[in-house]
Amino acid sequence: MDVLLSVEGLEKSFKDKKVLHNISFDVRKGEIMAILGPNGAGKSTTIRNIMGIMYPDEGKITFHGYNEIPRNKIGYLPEERGLYKNVKVIDILLYLADLKDYPQKKAKERALTYLKKFDLEGKEHVKMEELSKGMAQKVQFISSILHEPELLILDEPFSGLDPLSQELLKEEIRNLARNGAAILLSSHQMNVVEEMCDRLFMIQQGQKVIYGTLDDVKMKYANFKCTIRGKNDLEKIEQIPDVQRIESKEDSTVLYLHKDITPAKWLKKLPDDMVINELVMDRISLHEIFIDVATNKNLLLANEQMGEGDEHA
Known part of the structure; x- marks a missing residue:
């Protein structure tokens, strides 16, 4: 254009x-x-x-x-x-x-x-x-x-x-x-x-x-997250590999994943006996990226330190 x-x-x-x-x-x-x-x-x-x-x-x-x-x-x-x-x-x-x-x-x-x-x-x-x-x-x-x-x-x-x-x-x-x-x-x-x-x-x-x-x-700054609805033991969830951060509620868990994971491969690492009533795999939202920028957290800095540098059109 x-x-x-x-x-x-x-x-x-x-x-x-x-x-x-x-x-x-x-x-x-x-x-x-x-x-x-x-x-x-x-x-x-x-x-x-x-x-x-x-x-x-x-x-x-x-x-x-x-x-x-x-x-x-x-x-x-x-x-x-x-x-x-x-x-x-x-x-x-x-x-x-x-x-x-x-x-x-x-x-x-x-x-x-x-x-x-x-x-x-x-x-x-x-x-x-x-x-x-x-x-x-x-x-x-x-x-x-x-x-x-x-x-x-x-x-x-x-x-x-x-x-x-x-x-x-x-x-x-x-x-x-x-x-x-x-x-x-x-x-x-x-x-x-x-x-x-x-x-x-x-x-x-x-x-x-x-x-x-x-x-x-989204590709550069928005790592994948996996939302699982189902009542699961937190200790078991903490054993799942390639997870940066966990947000756990009584009947749902959000797993924030490491950068560069392949969703299809990572899903195979979930325990066979895990209770999954519903599962959604997506990237973190633009809203979450905006909050990270506005509050001067480390998401952008961390990615730049990985050698990706500034994004430009």
């Missing part, structure tokens, strides 16, 4: 505090790219530099190889929502589309289509302050995509939405990517990131810690 947005060597300081250290990544046409990290890691500063709200001390940001992103080519859904409360839905949508130099007739047609798609048909003449939080969230999302941006930046887009509305939003984001938009998604909902994103960039204390496809990240 073609690179649409390129961030290279971004450095940013506020007074004597450096908040971004050599941040580099690409966002490609037709992909959903996650930017992740705990609060204060530098995500918002990175996004604001891309948006042109602030400027980096060092480094460059290019769009199609050019140094400036045209305002009508970018859509942005901020984490802090803020559409004018006393303005009608259709008026605010058309006003924001006009700011992007988008034709008003086409904007109105698209606005009505999207309002219907997001179960807001008939709400076009309702003032924003009369909408529920979820409805207002959907209107703000529509405002970010109405002008058909090539690059869409979504900051916590699912916050405040019920499960059905989340599914509607997910499907529309996927449609936009399928139609060629480059999407940069910031979210703390790791299950959503695993479900939707093609690649991810994880930042901690202003520095890159993980960068690559979801499959690559």
